Amino acid sequence: MRPARALGLSLLAHYRERQPADNHFEVLAELQQRVKEAAAQGSNKPHFQFFGSNKSGFCSKGADADMSFTFRSYDPLLHGVPRFDEQNSKKMVRLSRALVEGGFSQVKYVEARIPVISFVDAVTDIQVDVTIGNIGGVQNSAILRMIRDVHPVIPLYIHCVKEWAKAKEVIAPEKSCFNSFTVTTMALMVLQELGVLPVFTIASGQGGELTEGDVKTTLEAWKVPAVYDGCKSSDDTMADAIHFLLSKFAEYYAAFDTKNGTVSLLLPRRLRPMYGESAEYYMRVLADSKREAWERFHKEQGLGAVNPAEFEASMKSERIQRTVESPVVVEDFVNFVNCGRRLTAARAQPVFDEFKNLKETMAGGTVVTAADLFKRQNRFRNTHLNDSASRRVRSFD
Numbered sequence: 001m002r003p004a005r006a007l008g009l010s011l012l013a014h015y016r017e018r019q020p021a022d023n024h025f026e027v028l029a030e031l032q033q034r035v036k037e038a039a040a041q042g043s044n045k046p047h048f049q050f051f052g053s054n055k056s057g058f059c060s061k062g063a064d065a066d067m068s069f070t071f072r073s074y075d076p077l078l079h080g081v082p083r084f085d086e087q088n089s090k091k092m093v094r095l096s097r098a099l100v101e102g103g104f105s106q107v108k109y110v111e112a113r114i115p116v117i118s119f120v121d122a123v124t125d126i127q128v129d130v131t132i133g134n135i136g137g138v139q140n141s142a143i144l145r146m147i148r149d150v151h152p153v154i155p156l157y158i159h160c161v162k163e164w165a166k167a168k169e170v171i172a173p174e175k176s177c178f179n180s181f182t183v184t185t186m187a188l189m190v191l192q193e194l195g196v197l198p199v200f201t202i203a204s205g206q207g208g209e210l211t212e213g214d215v216k217t218t219l220e221a222w223k224v225p226a227v228y229d230g231c232k233s234s235d236d237t238m239a240d241a242i243h244f245l246l247s248k249f250a251e252y253y254a255a256f257d258t259k260n261g262t263v264s265l266l267l268p269r270r271l272r273p274m275y276g277e278s279a280e281y282y283m284r285v286l287a288d289s290k291r292e293a294w295e296r297f298h299k300e301q302g303l304g305a306v307n308p309a310e311f312e313a314s315m316k317s318e319r320i321q322r323t324v325e326s327p328v329v330v331e332d333f334v335n336f337v338n339c340g341r342r343l344t345a346a347r348a349q350p351v352f353d354e355f356k357n358l359k360e361t362m363a364g365g366t367v368v369t370a371a372d373l374f375k376r377q378n379r380f381r382n383t384h385l386n387d388s389a390s391r392r393v394r395s396f397d
Helices: 003-017 024-039 082-101 135-148 153-167 180-193 212-220 226-232 235-254 272-301 308-320 345-364
Strands: 047-051 065-070 105-110 116-120 127-132 393-395
Touching (some): 003 153, 003 235, 024 047, 024 065, 024 082, 024 127, 047 135, 082 105, 082 116, 082 127, 135 153, 135 180, 153 180, 180 235, 226 235, 235 345, 272 308
Antiparallel strands (some): 047 065, 105 116, 105 393, 116 127
């Protein structure tokens, strides 16, 4: 057997072995309902939505779950208003207590710029992280789910990319490297360049961002090249396809011009100044909407005029998330956040060296098992504080 096919078959077996159970999404729906019932004791019409891999479907067996928590009066535009943030913090404390009363275990509230409640569901043993109002995460995860369902080769490909990236610390946000969403977006842009996926040129969001409706419209008119048809009925064809796609992924980023080009599903290899223009337009639209929401909230709460310094601080936080100055720019298609900005200058070269190593490995034909390809390494130190040592962590068990 050819080494390429042998590796492809091994990757396919690895993917299948690590897929969640057939009832996985039913189990998640039940978990979501139990969390909602527990939260109803202390919140007005609480609403919980999954985001991340358990929403997109790009998940493996045993994956943690991420949930976005909103409520009747929630407005994402109000983040940065001290009164609103204080109210949210109190709601998170009440939710933490309600989760304990609801039978969930290991409940912790981490007070940070993005507050998080973490807990374990005793019924399923699933680790869950809850944040307030991660609307962007919910939206981009829903779009990723639509993309995932285009063709069965896509979830296999993303699985292999993520497993390799985690093993080689390309995905390691706690070590100032990429996160999973960033690498998934990078991988999908390669599929656009290869003609497996369309470029999402229709973006009707108020700030020029991509919407679920835009993606649905584009995908309805799209047909994956016929060469991939055999993947649905032949493991050998699927094995050849995954080897080809993973090889092209490695080749693409081994030669990618990070100084000038950006990763974008709206316009692949969009030049940095063009990304900057799109992000700046989005920011202007966001600022207008945000100011209107702040003024309305201040009036309703009897807080007087909006504090210019507080408003500017909030907008500065938004601008930081859309920098064009980071070593790599990877665009979140629902809000133009540069999700590649977490990769530091010190990590950039060693991380992109891994793409070159993968390219050589795929071309060399010497690695024929997934276990070899996904062999783990540990080169980088953890650059984040340990939560257990942080005074911002409150335990409720």
